[in-house]
Every structure is written in structure tokens, then in C-alpha cells.
Amino acid sequence: MGPDPGLRRLALGTLLAAYPGPVPPDWAVDLLAEGLAGHTLFGTNVHDPAQLAATTAALRAGRPDVIVAIDEEGGDVTRLAHATGSPYPGNAALGAVDDPGLTRQVYAAIGAELAALGITLDLAPTVDVNTADENPVIGTRSFGADPLRVAVHSAAAVAGLQSTGVAACAKHFPGHGATVADSHHELPTVDASPAVLRERDLPPFAAVIDAGVRAIMTAHIRVPALTGDGPATFSRAVLVDLLRREYGFTGTVITDALEMKGAALAAGGVGPAAVRALAAGADLLCIGSTVDAALVERVVGEIVGALGDGRLERARVEQAAARAAALAATTGPGDGAAPAVDGLGYAAALRAVRVEGDLAGLGTPLVVQVHATSTIAEGRVPWGLAPHLAGAEQVRAVAGETDPAQLRGRAGDRPIVLVGRHLHRLPGARELVEALAATHPVAVVEMGWPGAWRPAGARAFVTTYGASHANGRAAAQLLGLA
Missing domain, CATH: 3.20.20.300 (Glycoside hydrolase, family 3, N-terminal domain)
Incomplete structure (x- = not known):
């Protein structure tokens, strides 16, 4: 049987x-x-x-x-x-x-x-x-x-x-x-x-x-x-x-x-x-x-x-x-009272951004996206400012493996915007940011959970509280890069 x-x-x-x-x-x-x-x-x-x-x-x-x-x-x-x-x-x-x-x-x-x-x-x-x-x-x-x-x-x-x-x-x-x-x-x-x-x-x-x-x-x-x-x-x-x-x-x-x-x-x-x-x-x-x-x-x-x-x-x-x-x-059909609203998420993301310091004078910077791994829960979803940049050049860097002198040479006399996730706990990230801030106007965009760390010498620290497409657009808009 x-x-x-x-x-x-x-x-x-x-x-x-x-x-x-x-x-x-x-x-x-x-x-x-x-x-x-x-x-x-x-x-x-x-x-x-x-x-x-x-x-x-x-x-x-x-x-x-x-x-x-x-x-x-x-x-x-x-x-x-x-x-x-x-x-x-x-x-x-x-x-x-x-x-x-x-x-x-x-x-x-x-x-x-x-x-x-x-x-x-x-x-x-x-x-x-x-x-x-x-x-x-x-x-x-x-x-x-x-x-x-x-x-x-x-x-x-x-x-x-x-x-x-x-x-x-x-x-x-x-x-x-x-x-x-x-x-x-x-x-x-x-x-x-x-x-x-x-x-x-x-x-x-x-x-x-x-x-x-x-x-x-x-x-x-x-x-x-x-x-x-x-x-x-x-x-x-x-x-x-x-x-x-x-x-x-x-x-x-x-x-x-x-x-x-x-x-x-x-x-x-x-x-x-x-x-x-x-x-x-x-x-x-x-x-x-x-x-x-x-x-x-x-x-x-x-x-x-x-x-x-x-x-x-x-x-x-x-x-x-x-x-x-x-x-x-x-589960079943709701009351139909909550249709999706165009632009709702982007407007909400913009309201969330916090800026410490001064974003004036950044002009058209070199945007450096610092590599970050994703968790299994997140999966490999694109993030960052790249989809929203109107004219600024973006390069990718790996904290701990990238020579700051290389990025300085690439930036020339342009300011630098560093974009990262959880920079405070990424090995080598703090050192990279602070080395660049010693010679260039630097703004940091933190798209992960912000810790207490703020980089010495940086012009501005921008917190988006997330790395969704909406968060990226909000940061690019605020920096005048969109």
C-alpha cells in the first residue's frame, strides 16, 4: 500500500x-x-x-x-x-x-x-x-x-x-x-x-x-x-x-x-x-x-x-x-480606491534625501560609483546615478583596490561625486574617500544604511536611504546632474 x-x-x-x-x-x-x-x-x-x-x-x-x-x-x-x-x-x-x-x-x-x-x-x-x-x-x-x-x-x-x-x-x-x-x-x-x-x-x-x-x-x-x-x-x-x-x-x-x-x-x-x-x-x-x-x-x-x-x-x-x-x-479584488499614481515614488524619494554640507560649485563632476555586493534578498538589481546622468562622466571603482591617484588624474580639475552603499563598513572605502577629499572638492552619496561616519574633508554628504531607481533619480536631481 x-x-x-x-x-x-x-x-x-x-x-x-x-x-x-x-x-x-x-x-x-x-x-x-x-x-x-x-x-x-x-x-x-x-x-x-x-x-x-x-x-x-x-x-x-x-x-x-x-x-x-x-x-x-x-x-x-x-x-x-x-x-x-x-x-x-x-x-x-x-x-x-x-x-x-x-x-x-x-x-x-x-x-x-x-x-x-x-x-x-x-x-x-x-x-x-x-x-x-x-x-x-x-x-x-x-x-x-x-x-x-x-x-x-x-x-x-x-x-x-x-x-x-x-x-x-x-x-x-x-x-x-x-x-x-x-x-x-x-x-x-x-x-x-x-x-x-x-x-x-x-x-x-x-x-x-x-x-x-x-x-x-x-x-x-x-x-x-x-x-x-x-x-x-x-x-x-x-x-x-x-x-x-x-x-x-x-x-x-x-x-x-x-x-x-x-x-x-x-x-x-x-x-x-x-x-x-x-x-x-x-x-x-x-x-x-x-x-x-x-x-x-x-x-x-x-x-x-x-x-x-x-x-x-x-x-x-x-x-x-x-x-x-x-x-x-x-485575497481578492480590493475597493479600487488606490490606483497607482504617476511619479509618486520619485516625489517620495526626493522628500527623503538629506544633505549635510554644501552642494554648490560641483559643476559637472566626475562620478565614481564604488562597487558594492548585493544580499540574496536584494538580488543583482542595478543601482546608482548612471541611468539619470545628463552629461557627467561616471567610472566604477573597487574600494581597497583603486589607487586614488588614478581617480585624481581622471578627474583633472573637476570635482568628484562618490556614490556608494554602506561605505562606512566597506573595506578601504573610508580611506579612498578621504584621500580624494584631501585634494578635490568631494561630495559623497550614501545609498545604503548610513552609519555615524562622515568623511574628513568632504564638501557634502548626501543620504538617500536606499538605492532604488527612484532614490538614484532623486540624488541626481538634487546634485543638478539629471
Whole structure:
């Protein structure tokens, strides 16, 4: 006798898979008909709006109430605009403007675009409070370092998104903002007491729960006081005692991608990670971005096996599948009150820019873009001033490998504008900037999370609070280069 088909369908109902390429393969659609909850779309699945609308229609043919999820945060994390950069600033810029009405409007515009394309779940907003300047994975994805400001904007973002019928998913519970490690690569530790979390990290989650957020995503972070040696994703103390009982969340708990090292390494693979997450109280499991039919079957097999050997109770998996199904059922056309607004994102990005010092007399400078790597969450999205420069010359430089004398020679008697991301923590960047500022008028454009460092001798320091297409245009405009 083969495995119970009812158990297979039950296990599939807790999973969000993914597939490669712009056209859903047959297995991805067939699994939906067999009970798979849905798919997450990534940049490799997105070519243009017409293709994306055809994709979501093909997925709905597999099952009408399929969950189609995407990471569309605006700013530095975009899938719709991965080829060019987002036309919307991200959370750090919206937090800097500090107009909750604008935040709601921007997220409503993003939601309207997603709804029109047939996407039902946005894995946004990031509501982490970025209290660590060195945080390598949150940074500009956060509304800021102040819990109350982050709470207000998180609630506004959820209201804007969900007004369009697209479900919001606030992340990463119980707060990824104090980490100095990236959970895509390792299991970060936040060594804080529950009292500190309640004061510093949890107010935004309380605010989005109050705003009716339909889903909350877990963090693959270790909080020893609550989670012991494992991540929050595997912790009943976090997902049940804290999130459900103390904070009263009744929606769907979604895991961050189980392929991430913060989960997979801790559990011994994606299948065992799925079992541990379900046992801890998660409802909908993101398998990851690199998924094929065989991986889905392995995860299903692991869940069914755990139901058989007592690692999982059937009632718990039924509860998870029911919450996933409830999320699928609550998404649909919104009230149509929030159409996308032309130029909204660019105007918002301009309001966010902060200038310290003096931009006068820069004329037509040499623009130097300092190379920066991207996180897995961001992906390889173009950034910088290049698409917006009307006449200025731009060169690229690698901090720590570029001789300042070379750039001085290239600049001649022109001023220099240095454009970077997280310059304060890029090896060799501080030295490069300060060496150039010793001989030339230099303006620095910081498009990442700004630290406390300001370069000695620089004429001006410009902070954009993000590196989206909108942020780049705003900086170029302000510098008179667009």
C-alpha cells in the first residue's frame, strides 16, 4: 500500500513552492491541482507585465484559490522591477520622510500593481527595527531605528497593501533588526531578554496585528532566552506563546525560506526543517527559491513520515493547512480606491534625501560609483546615478583596490561625486574617500544604511536611504546632474 493520498494533500496544503523560468512548468501547475498551497515568484520568473499576468493565470488554472506570493518591498528588494530598480523608495526612505499617509499611498500603489498582475500575497513589509548600523541583511529595508516610528509606518504599509485586496506579510518575527549576520548564510543570534524584545523589536508587530495583517513571517534567528539553540522558526515559545497567545495574532504564520542556512543547517535539510517549523506552530512553509518537483515530494514525504512516527500531530498539520487556505480565501479584488499614481515614488524619494554640507560649485563632476555586493534578498538589481546622468562622466571603482591617484588624474580639475552603499563598513572605502577629499572638492552619496561616519574633508554628504531607481533619480536631481 502506498502513502495515504489524504495525508499527501494535507502536507501539500502547507507548502509554498517555486519554479525556474518565466513559464510555470507542468509539474508546478499539476501540484496545485493536487493540493499545493501556492508558489513564490522570484526575479527569474518575471520578465514583463504581460508575461507575469499570463503566469498567474496559468497558476490559477491549476487551482483558482492558489496563493501567488512575491517579495515586493519597493526600494532595494524588488522582483517586478529587478531589471531596472524600483520606481518606489523603500522603507528607510519612507521612515525618513515620516509621513504615514505617504507610506500608505506608496504601498497601496505597489498593491494595486500586484493585484492587477494576479499576485495575492506580498511578502512585505519588513517591520524590523534596524538598531544595528552594521546589519547586513535589513538596513534600508527597515523604516528606521526607532520602534514607535517603525510601528506607525508598518501599520500604514499594511493598510495600504491590503486596501487593494493583496495580503500583507510582516517580517521577520520576532525582529531581525539587531543582527550583524545574514540568516541566508548562517544562524544569527540576538542575545536579548524578552523584556528588551518587547520594548525594542515587538512594537511594530503589535501595530500590524492591530492593523489586521493577514500573515507574519518568521525569522531564522536565535534568541537564546526564547529559542534555545535553534531559530525562532522552530520555536513554539516564539510562534505560539509569544505571537499567538501574548500578541493575539490569529492570521497565517509563514516561514522565511527553509533553504536558508539559518534553517536548513539547524535542522539537517529542508525536509526536517519543514517538520520542525510545523511542529513549532508555522502554517505555510516557504521551501525556497531553487525548487523542483523532486524537492517538493521530498518535503511532503518528510511531513507524511513525521505524521506516521509521531513527530507531528495530524491536528497541528490540519490547523496549518486550514490557516493557509484561509489566507488564500481572503485575497481578492480590493475597493479600487488606490490606483497607482504617476511619479509618486520619485516625489517620495526626493522628500527623503538629506544633505549635510554644501552642494554648490560641483559643476559637472566626475562620478565614481564604488562597487558594492548585493544580499540574496536584494538580488543583482542595478543601482546608482548612471541611468539619470545628463552629461557627467561616471567610472566604477573597487574600494581597497583603486589607487586614488588614478581617480585624481581622471578627474583633472573637476570635482568628484562618490556614490556608494554602506561605505562606512566597506573595506578601504573610508580611506579612498578621504584621500580624494584631501585634494578635490568631494561630495559623497550614501545609498545604503548610513552609519555615524562622515568623511574628513568632504564638501557634502548626501543620504538617500536606499538605492532604488527612484532614490538614484532623486540624488541626481538634487546634485543638478539629471
